[in-house]
Amino acid sequence: MERDSYYKRLGTTAKASQARIIYRYYEQVKKFPKEVDLETNRRIEEAFQVLGSAEKRMAYDRIRKYKYNVKDLMLHGLRFLGEDDVTSKTHMTAALMLEPIDHSTVLFGVSHLSKFAIEQERITDFIERYETLILNQDRHLKHQLLKYLSAVYSFSDDEDRGFDISSEYVKHLKSPTADDAPVLLWYFDLLLQRNQTKDILKVHKLLKELLPTLPDDEFTDHLYDQLTEMFTTYYQLGLFTYGCYVQELQLAMIPDKPALRDGLKDMKALAQLEKDYERAMIDSKINMSVVLDLTRLLFKGHERKKMLEDELFEQGYIYELAIEAEADLHAAGLMRIKKSYPRLYRAYKDVFDREISRFTEHLSREEKRRLMKLT
Known part of the structure; x- marks a missing residue:
């Protein structure tokens, strides 16, 4: 200007x-x-x-009174936060509405506004007043401001909109700093919940590089606690691959923790079994009764087991009747696990050997050969 x-x-x-x-x-x-x-x-x-534009003209008239000093205008607006919201809003809006002389000043002001909104639970106010203004800035400044808009959305009820805003911000993020960590972690959790595989790996890489560089303070401890909560959630659900991603981030923060390293090793073993299980689920030669057996073995004590059982129950599926009606197919499915899914078989060898024997011990050699062809 x-x-x-x-x-x-x-x-x-x-x-x-x-x-x-x-x-x-x-x-x-x-x-x-x-x-x-x-x-x-x-x-x-x-x-x-x-x-x-009448609106922009009002902003221009206000900034003229401060002799085009955006910083003075913004600081004056910040002084009224929580006391005189009308004055605060008009000053901050004026600073954002016109092309800023100094981007760093605007970033300073919006960062304070976002912190105030979060601390005072004024999330909706911030979004209604400043989202459009932020999105109308030039490309470079808008990207920097999206960090603060994303942070505010992470405390809002509109998770879908927050996801979209954060996606736009992270898409162009090259070298994150400590300020980016909370937003990145929140966005990473949303990606896991939405199973956005490609973006999961990108954000995981950014976090894995960023987290070890953070100072050892209360802020970092809070992030670690968040990771612990995330891990607990995904482990309880039976989403072991996602649990691995989270534990890898924890280990990046505290690399000299043997218990964590051992825990990650165990999780990776479960994650491998989970991948094999997901392949088996869509294997046309493995019927649902065997998938249910695998689910009960791998996800015992996890919510994923109950979720599948409930889903099948709602569909009218009765395990015992299915076994009785399709005993040969069930036996063939068990034998296919032994033949084509060695990790799953080794993990539960005693169970599979016992069940295969139970379903085939009364069969003739020819009947067993016929079953093998089904595998």
Whole structure:
């Protein structure tokens, strides 16, 4: 924003009505067309871009009173946070609405506003007042401001909108800093919940590089506690691969913790079994009764077991009747696990050997060969 008056460029004063502003704009454009004086025409258009909008004009008038000093205007607005929200809003809006002279000043102001909104539980107020203004900034400044908008959304009830805002922010994030850690971790949790595999790996990599660089303080302890809560949630659900991702981040923060390293090793073994289980679920040669057997073995004590049992129950599936009606297919499915899923078989060898024997011990050699062909 240039220091000379926009009103002067249009040949009028700050006392002019909005209609007068529009009239003077057309007069000036006629007087200085692009073909005659390109630079003057550009300056006229720039002035009208602001003064032609009543809202932007109010912002411009406010910033003129501070002699175009965005920082003074913003600091004055911050002083009224929680006391005079109208003054605070008008000053901060003015600073954001016009192209800022100093991006760092705007970042400073919005960071304080976002912290205030979170601390005072004024989430909706912040979103309603500042989201549109933030999204209308130039590309570079908008990306920096999205960090604070994402942080506020992480405390809101509108998880879907927060996910979209955070996605846009993280998409262009190259070298995260400590300030990015809470938003990244919140976004990472949402990605896990939504099973966004590609983005999970990208954000996991960013966090794995960032977390070890954080200072050893209360802030870092809080992030570690968040990771612990995430791990507990995914482990209880029976989502072992996601539990691995989280434990890897914990280990990145505390690499010299043997118990954590041993725990991660155990989780990776479970995650391998989980991947084999998911392949088996879509294997056309393994029927549902065997999938249910695997579920009860691998996810015993985890919510995933009950979720599948409830789903099958709602569909009218009765395990005992299915076994009785499809004994051969059940036996063939068990034998296929032994043949094609060695990790699953080794993990529960005694169970599989016992069940295979139970379903095949009465069969002739020819009948067993027939079953093998089904595997």
